[in-house]
Amino acid sequence: MALQLTARLPARRDLNSILNVALPLLLILSFSSGWLAALLGLTDFGLHRYSSVAVFVVALGHVALHWRRLEMSLRRRAGVVRPLPIRSSLPRTGS
Numbered sequence: 001m002a003l004q005l006t007a008r009l010p011a012r013r014d015l016n017s018i019l020n021v022a023l024p025l026l027l028i029l030s031f032s033s034g035w036l037a038a039l040l041g042l043t044d045f046g047l048h049r050y051s052s053v054a055v056f057v058v059a060l061g062h063v064a065l066h067w068r069r070l071e072m073s074l075r076r077r078a079g080v081v082r083p084l085p086i087r088s089s090l091p092r093t094g095s
Contacts, residue, residue: 026055
């Protein structure tokens with residue numbers, strides 16, 4: 001009996017859950033480390049810098065994951081409707 005190990009990418013739902021948990025935690029870390037750096041007068045505080053970059057990356061992933069829904073919502077609010085493709089009932093002629 002052979003042991004088969006297959007790696008699979010996380011499902012879209014799993015990825016969404018991970019991002020939804022990570023984003024608020026990273027925001028709290030970024031805020032608190034920035035506040036601590038300001039309080040202590042630290043000008044080059046690595047934890048704040050890297051947590052802020054992580055917030056940006058996770059937020060970008062979150063927007064990318066929900067892009068279609070966001071686009072449709074913005075189009076609906078703006079009143080922009082994509083025209084449906086025109087389908088002819090006439091048979092196509094070869095050209």
